[in-house]
Amino acid sequence: MANAKGGPAERRTSDRDAFARRVVGRPHRKVDAVAKVLGSTRFADDLALPRMLYTRLLRSPHPHARIVRIDTSRAAALAGVKAVLTGQDLPVAFGILPVSQDEHALAVDKVRYVGDPVAAVAATSEDIATAAVDLIDVEYELLTPITSLDDALRIHEPRIHDYAKHGNLQKVTDLEFGNVETGFAEADHIREDVFFYEGSTHLPMEQHAALAEWSPDGKLTVWASTQTPHYLHQRALARVLSVPASRIRVIACPNGGGFGGKSDPMNHEVVVAKLAMVTGRPVKITLTREEVFYCHRGRHPVLMWVKTGVKQDGAITAMHFKSLLDGGGYGSYGVASMYYTGALQTVTYQVPRYKFQGARAFTNKAPCGPKRGHGTPQPRFALEVQLDKIAEDLKLDPAEMRLRHIVPPQTLTANFLRVGSVGLGACIRKVVDGSGWTTKFRQLPHGRGVGLACSSYICGAGVPIYWNDMPQSGVQLKLDRGGGVTVFCGSTDIGQGSDDVLATIAAEMLGVDLPDVHVVTADTSLTPVDLGSYSSRVTLMTGNALVQAAERAREIVATYAAAKLEVPPHRLVFAGRRVFDGGNSERGVTFVEAVQLAEAAHGTVVTVGSYRTPTAAGRYRGAGVGPSPAYSYSTAVAEVDVDPDTGIVRVERIWIAHDVGQCINPVSVMGQVEGSVYMGLGEAVMEEMPYRDNRNLMHKIPSMLEYKSPTTLEMCDVVTYLVEDPDPNGPFGAKEVGQGPLLPVPPAVANAVYDAVGVRIDEVPITPEKVLRALKDKTKGGVPRFGPTRFPEVPWPEPIRVPPPWEGGDGSALGDAGRQRATAGEQPRTRRSDARQPAAAGRASPVSDREDST
């Protein structure tokens, strides 16, 4: 909207055959695929070392209690037990966000959820460790448990954490981009709706595991199933163990699925490291599935209220969005999750005035955190279902209405997010055509229906969690005199194919074959830092870092090959394992020869590349969440069959289009899209974290049987369209695909249920009971709807007022406007480099607000 208003983003889907690329964009086996089908990939629990000890944790049976006394003497006396630890042995707090360093490896004085670890045993066998844990006596003083959002708002004492801003509210925010009241006054039609999105968990098939080895020369090595070896290394292990980071090596094993659930440094990882230091022997732990449920860090349950004003044609005049998140017992990424529930409303359809109020509460349940889509599936559900209602109110086709108001490419939004390429229009058209939308919508027989929804997601957080001047991603590239190419990068493959992205780009740029490329990743001693596999950042950031390293390597090699071939270096082409004159392909040398020429003249051929994100445009408190180098777009149409007698919703098929910018490996892209649709489907119709209400806040039964997830029998058909609208900030134009395609699925299903049987289920999961209740109300002449009806009073702070770009705003909050702006093209200079330093008091500036970033 900062630029001239154009029609819907309409760009040609790139024709892959038009490119002379040999590897990028062409389907191939992932570099690690063969190891995976052979079963030879070494996951963390597959590792064993001589003299290894086994660890079990004692976990709290109470949701909220003070630890009065722990007696470990009986456990320590058991034959085979080598060490017992309690919270006193690991007193330093840690946590992924600088503002919520609220976790301990073992609870020090309080437990905050059922499953909170209290003590640990290392023994010569798992059986002995298990028996020893049962011999630890703990005396607890029970505290009032905070069971729900209502409790958290009502009960100020006891507080779950003393640092919470208001009683048991961890954080509240109020952001205003323009005057929404003016916008509502201009509207022809206004809707207010309340929605609830239930919490769910990642359920990776691999149970978390970690192995630690301590060497008497003062070095520590930890292997773990983690998505973020860098944070485990520097923010948890070095901090809690008081061992210099320079002496710690963290190796992230390939993860057997992550989905965000392995993004926090975890208690057990710190515990095994400490036990290795205490016993002098390697120490391992593999969590049981029950314990994986306690680790959680899953989707926040979120209550939402949305008020949207529109013109007759569906153009939004203003939007006011409130969200209240049930965070569970610890901070985790939660403050960022809270901001994410309000950040991306503006990047799909034009929103000229926007207000967001968000709050995160602590409750005595397993901590919530980042799950695929991190804080955005919930508001996306609310927004897209409400738009469906608005389209009906205005008698507009919901697809047509959305198409008219898409954010144009190269837009600076009301909340100062810089949007680059926008393939949303193409996505909508693909699924509308493919699904036969115009012949189905509002025309299928009773019990059958279709629904549509769109979404957008970030390609990496533009602002890192710990704000500093260093790159988010680094790559080192080594060219071997044998013609081999090795890529070293800190990124972690969690199944999404990040190793393959590196291999593919290296092979493409250096003109070698995929088997010539070796990838060394996720090892804090061997590889340059990459911040981790979260926020859909890896393809874009490691890809760009690698592009830079590969360009530098090509330059070195070309210099010496050019001298030998007597052609200008810029004419040289790297392809087919050769380096040759682009004008005369006969004139060339093999890649091996070229590397050897370079090595002889230049020395060992090693280059580096790094990537830093563009400076965020927003400068207000809270501006750290939302900026991204690029945004991906998706649209889904769901077709459902609803049985009016049982309320059972069967999703028959989902048509999904995703704007990925440019495929690096289409096979991986397809897999990410289908996997996202699957996970969205689970959240739409069945997945929820079930707690036994009023009774200890225990999980019902923390098991895969009790936690329903789609099997082959529930999974729907998926028809996928890949839209390639290259983004100037992506490597080869590539954007993310790992998370975005999940987002439109739950609202598309909810909209389809309405089309099928005429009831609104404003809450996920859409279970048969909810559908039946709504159908019953409909028959009785009541409101044909199931969902929350009120949003509670929240003690909102004074709003931070930021004029949008078209009202002359420069990204600063009013009152801050006189503040010095950072030099153009540079990050602001004043910033904390470490969380332990206190924030500058009383100054609202993006730099004292790292809490807002992830």
Next chain:
Amino acid sequence: MARRRSEASGKAPLTLEVNGETVELAVTPQKTLLEILREDLGLTGTKHGCELGECGTCTVTLDGVPILSCLMLGLACEGKSVRTVEGMAHGAELHPLQRAFADLGAAQCGYCTPGIMLAAEALIAGNPSPTRDQIKDALSGNLCRCTGYIKIYEAVELAAAWMRGEEARPREESLYGER
């Protein structure tokens, strides 16, 4: 939170055929086949996601029938023939299922993959041309959190075609999406 019984005394002898080789072991009576494979035999290709019979990740075949190795006591397998993922490739040549899973990206994190391939192999052995619905039925006890199962079905269909001796290729739409 205990998941295993505490140490039992005495071990008992056990003879198994594992991937065509006879192995002789002494194991404690409470040890599961899963633990024997992973811990005693070093065959870590067999994975676990729950050790409670709920996820199918630990699937191996016992005399050709898919079973959950986490629920099977080792001593109950006396004299039987066990097949794990390590037994699938023929020398350095991948099994058709392995090839198809690799080509189609049916193994993302790869954690559920060994169990799913063994369940699929047993299906194809009894039914060389399984329909999509028969594949879904046969794999309904195996959870996969990454793929949404779609590429898994396509890989099983492709491998079954290869195993019937047909010249088959992945569909264009499976690799690039619909046009």
